[in-house]
Amino acid sequence: xxxxxxxxxxxxxxxxxxxxxxxxxxxxxxxxxxxxxxxxxxxxxxxxxxxxxxxxxxxxxxxxxxxxxxxxxxxxxxxxxxxxxxxxxxxxxxxxxxxxxxxxxxxxxxxxxxxxxxxxxxxxxxxxxxxxxxxxxxxxxxxxxxxxxxxxxxxxxxxxxxxxxxxxxxxxxxxxxxxxxxxxxxxxxxxxxxxxxxxxxxxxxxxxxxxxxxxxxxxxxxxxxxxxxxxxxxxxxxxxxxxxxxxxxxxxxxxxxxxxxxxxxxxxxxxxxxxxxxxxxxxxxxxxxxxxxxxxxxxxxxxxxxxxxxxxxxxxxxxxxxxxxxxxxxxxxxxxxxxxxxxxxxxxxxxxxxxxxxxxxxxxxxxxxxxxxx
Numbered sequence: 176x177x178x179x180x181x182x183x184x185x186x187x188x189x190x191x192x193x194x195x196x197x198x199x200x201x202x203x204x205x206x207x208x209x210x211x212x213x214x215x216x217x218x219x220x221x222x223x224x225x226x227x228x229x230x231x232x233x234x235x236x237x238x239x240x241x242x243x244x245x246x247x248x249x250x251x252x253x254x255x256x257x258x259x260x261x262x263x264x265x266x267x268x269x270x271x272x273x274x275x276x277x278x279x280x281x282x283x284x285x286x287x288x289x290x291x292x293x294x295x296x297x298x299x300x301x302x303x304x305x306x307x308x309x310x311x312x313x314x315x316x317x318x319x320x321x322x323x324x325x326x327x328x329x330x331x332x333x334x335x336x337x338x339x340x341x342x343x344x345x346x347x348x349x350x351x352x353x354x355x356x357x358x359x360x361x362x363x364x365x366x367x368x369x370x371x372x373x374x375x376x377x378x379x380x381x382x383x384x385x386x387x388x389x390x391x392x393x394x395x396x397x398x399x400x401x402x403x404x405x406x407x408x409x410x411x412x413x414x415x416x417x418x419x420x421x422x423x424x425x426x427x428x429x430x431x432x433x434x435x436x437x438x439x440x441x442x443x444x445x446x447x448x449x450x451x452x453x454x455x456x457x458x459x460x461x462x463x464x465x466x467x468x469x470x471x472x473x474x475x476x477x478x479x480x481x482x483x484x485x486x487x488x489x490x491x492x493x494x495x496x497x498x499x500x501x502x503x504x505x506x507x508x509x510x511x512x513x514x515x516x517x518x519x520x521x522x523x524x525x526x527x528x529x530x531x532x533x534x535x536x537x538x539x540x541x542x543x544x545x546x547x548x549x
Contacts, residue, residue, distance in 0.1 A: 188225045189226060190228045190230075193229055194232070198239075224251070226255070227253055232261060237265040241262070241266060306502065309502060312432070316433040317433065317437075332434045335439070339403075339439055340442030351453035351457065363465040379455060379459075384485050385488065387454065389492050391450055392443065396439070396446060400504070402525060408505060408508025409508050412518075413515070431505060444497075500532075503532060
């Protein structure tokens with residue numbers, strides 16, 4: 176690495192290899208920095224730079240030149256066709272602190288707000304389009320599996336059933352039990368004022384079986400399994416396994432999306448019933464302690480207080496929740512870019528979107544079936 180200056184002092188001609196490997200030599204790097212400091216402090220800044228005598232130039236060397244130029248282009252610059260895109264990329268990415276602060280403090284105005292709104296609308300349309308396409312592909316894959324069951328991913332479905340269903344039972348049981356205890360204690364304070372202690376069975380039965388049980392199970396599974404689905408597929412993107420599957424002709428929908436959707440569609444109703452039973456157990460214990468409503472009376476009055484249609488509705492709703500959680504997780508997993516930052520952002524967006532979708536669909540079920548089982 177050599178920095179040569181013309182006799183008139185107005186043109187600087189770098190020579191040699193301006194790369195990270197060359198700068199790794201401390202002696203060469205120290206000598207080069209001394210030459211750069213001398214050229215900058217020798218009076219008027221050189222206005223002409225000729226880079227055509229360089230043998231090699233990478234991003235490290237380009238950044239060193241860009242800082243030497245004061246993060247602005249020299250008056251005259253001669254470079255090769257290969258050097259120019261590299262210099263432009265470094266100039267575009269390497270903003271000075273003053274320019275960065277000015278860009279952050281610059282008022283946006285209505286045009287900037289309108290541009291941001293347009294970008295968000297386009298991103299939302301792209302998400303919706305990909306999601307609808309994935310749903311259609313899921314239906315096609317299910318028909319393909321129905322035509323040839325022996326070729327289906329049975330082992331994948333079985334593994335996902337264990338990971339997303341069986342391993343979720345302890346945490347859902349704990350949360351459901353505590354929710355039942357809390358709800359029973361809060362209701363007991365109000366029912367005791369009106370002498371309506373017996374109605375604790377109706378309140379806990381309908382609220383836990385119809386709404387809170389499926390909702391709690393769906394939210395816990397969305398945060399636990401939804402994030403896992405996105406992270407698994409995202410890591411496959413980072414490690415280029417998805418590209419390898421495409422090269423080998425393996426369908427992403429048939430091998431990745433469909434097994435997870437089927438597994439969660441089967442597991443979610445079972446997890447929902449399990450969560451509701453644990454919630455009722457917690458509510459029954461708290462009712463006995465707070466209102467002297469014995470477990471025998473609670474279990475005897477529960478079938479008369481809760482119509483079986485509520486259990487059917489909760490089970491069907493949980494199956495829909497399971498498919499939606501799996502679809503959202505796979506959707507964000509397949510959209511992850513091959514870098515760790517996108518992996519973290521995609522996982523976070525997947526959990527938030529899955530929980531939001533579950534709440535919206537639950538509200539839709541409550542409106543459509545408000546007269547069922549009541």
